[in-house]
Amino acid sequence: MFEKSIYINRRKKIKNKGLKGIGLFLGNVDSPMNYRDNTFHFRQDSSFLYFFGLDFPGLAAIIDFETGEDFIFGNDVDISDIIWMGPQIPISENGAKVGVEYTYPYAKLFDFVTDALKKERKVHFLPPYRGENQILLEKLTGISVHKVHENASLLLIKAVIDIRSVKAEEEIAEIEKACATGYEMHVTAMRMAQPGVWEQKIAGTIEGIALAGGGMPSFTIILSQNGETLHNHDHSKILKTGNLLLTDAGAESLLHYASDFTRTVPVGGKFTTKQREIYEIVLAANNHATALIKPGITYLSVHLAVAEVIASGLKSLGLMKGDVKEAVRNGAHAMFFPHGLGHMMGLDVHDMEDLGQIYVGYDDETQPVNQFGTAYLRLGKKLQPGFVITNEPGIYFIPALIDKWKTEKINAEFINFSKVDEYRNFGGIRLEDDILVTGTGSKIIGERVPVNPGEIEEIING
Ligand code: GLY
Numbered sequence: 001m002f003e004k005s006i007y008i009n010r011r012k013k014i015k016n017k018g019l020k021g022i023g024l025f026l027g028n029v030d031s032p033m034n035y036r037d038n039t040f041h042f043r044q045d046s047s048f049l050y051f052f053g054l055d056f057p058g059l060a061a062i063i064d065f066e067t068g069e070d071f072i073f074g075n076d077v078d079i080s081d082i083i084w085m086g087p088q089i090p091i092s093e094n095g096a097k098v099g100v101e102y103t104y105p106y107a108k109l110f111d112f113v114t115d116a117l118k119k120e121r122k123v124h125f126l127p128p129y130r131g132e133n134q135i136l137l138e139k140l141t142g143i144s145v146h147k148v149h150e151n152a153s154l155l156l157i158k159a160v161i162d163i164r165s166v167k168a169e170e171e172i173a174e175i176e177k178a179c180a181t182g183y184e185m186h187v188t189a190m191r192m193a194q195p196g197v198w199e200q201k202i203a204g205t206i207e208g209i210a211l212a213g214g215g216m217p218s219f220t221i222i223l224s225q226n227g228e229t230l231h232n233h234d235h236s237k238i239l240k241t242g243n244l245l246l247t248d249a250g251a252e253s254l255l256h257y258a259s260d261f262t263r264t265v266p267v268g269g270k271f272t273t274k275q276r277e278i279y280e281i282v283l284a285a286n287n288h289a290t291a292l293i294k295p296g297i298t299y300l301s302v303h304l305a306v307a308e309v310i311a312s313g314l315k316s317l318g319l320m321k322g323d324v325k326e327a328v329r330n331g332a333h334a335m336f337f338p339h340g341l342g343h344m345m346g347l348d349v350h351d352m353e354d355l356g357q358i359y360v361g362y363d364d365e366t367q368p369v370n371q372f373g374t375a376y377l378r379l380g381k382k383l384q385p386g387f388v389i390t391n392e393p394g395i396y397f398i399p400a401l402i403d404k405w406k407t408e409k410i411n412a413e414f415i416n417f418s419k420v421d422e423y424r425n426f427g428g429i430r431l432e433d434d435i436l437v438t439g440t441g442s443k444i445i446g447e448r449v450p451v452n453p454g455e456i457e458e459i460i461n462g
């Protein structure tokens with residue numbers, strides 16, 4: 001964990017947000033995989049980690065916004081636990097590590113919350129995303145399990161997002177470590193992109209690299225020769241020369257900060273002309289976004305500028321037609337680029353998505369756009385120094401989507417459907433880097449994963 005002054009300062013920031021009452025922060029518990037004692041790999045709640053740093057199950061914490069006091073609740077182990085887990089540090093010592101003086105057995109949490117409610121003090125909590133914490137919140141507050149999500153505190157949500165959005169130096173250093181592991185995962189996947197190799201063999205090998213780095217993958221690995229399926233977790237096929245292999249994967253650092261990269265490479269190490277032409281458009285789109293990213297610009301405008309690069313490139317290949325700006329205004333590019341340019345990244349790969357994307361990615365000034373494609377943009381608002389974001393444009397040929405648009409003549413004035421038919425089995429290309437918004441512009445975090453087509457072919461060819 002970080003040194004305790006970091007957690008004390010983070011809590012100081014939230015205490016300065018003018019909230020009244022108490023803030024309740026629930027840690028996660030172990031979740032059974034197929035029976036109670038066989039659990040999924042434990043992952044602590046990110047906001048709990050951010051403010052209280054302790055990375056094990058069975059904890060909760062309270063911040064009293066009026067007295068400024070912090071409390072951690074958790075149980076010390078008994079002899080039967082010690083037999084299975086070995087000796088554990090007492091909860092009081094764990095509290096001291098993150099600058100919390102008052103620690104109590106877990107059951108005391110109920111007394112604290114009941115007492116606050118009796119005194120008609122506001123009990124702020126964040127939206128629960130796990131069933132166990134939904135049930136616990138019902139028990140603690142009396143709010144029905146079906147209603148706890150909608151009763152989460154908007155004031156606390158906004159305060160937490162405001163603080164967590166801007167990454168401090170030590171957080172960026174953690175993200176750099178996650179990126180170094182991500183780099184190794186992707187270069188390994190490139191080297192393994194040989195005909196005859198089972199996709200799962202590559203997915204498993206790079207997952208192992210994340211685990212050997214001390215963290216986990218930051219999300220379920222996406223790896224497929226059917227890269228046109230945006231989140232393809234089916235790794236069942238054997239690699240075939242002439243196909244593209246899309247890998248979207250990242251790692252968590254030891255302290256759970258994420259990386260998230262995508263590369264698309266030719267199986268066997270040689271792009272076809274058609275593949276290279278589309279690849280160059282996606283690469284130009286990615287490079288254009290990095291060049292545009294700076295404080296004060298909205299990510300929505302960067303997304304739309306990238307959509308123009310894509311539309312213009314597709315027009316030059318005869319796949320789109322008409323006025324490029326008009327095509328993008330009408331959302332015609334979205335048949336090929338049906339997702340957003342990127343998202344915030346930090347302790348979560350989609351940072352703070354549990355708190356509500358609308359609050360993380362948008363504000364009063366920048367509202368979400370309700371148009372197919374751009375509607376999936378998770379981050380639209382003005383960028384600030386210290387934001388860490390992904391830059392992940394792509395071009396995909398999705399047969400079902402092509403058929404729908406062709407039949408319904410959607411954006412037919414901007415799409416040359418007969419030419420598109422020649423690309424029906426192309427697959428998809430996405431190129432993703434992780435970017436820090438600096439004081440004046442942007443910086444790719446870590447060493448850039450090889451991205452130029454020549455470099456990639458060289459790596460695959462050994
Ligand atoms: N890279 C996976 C995602 O952004 O959802």
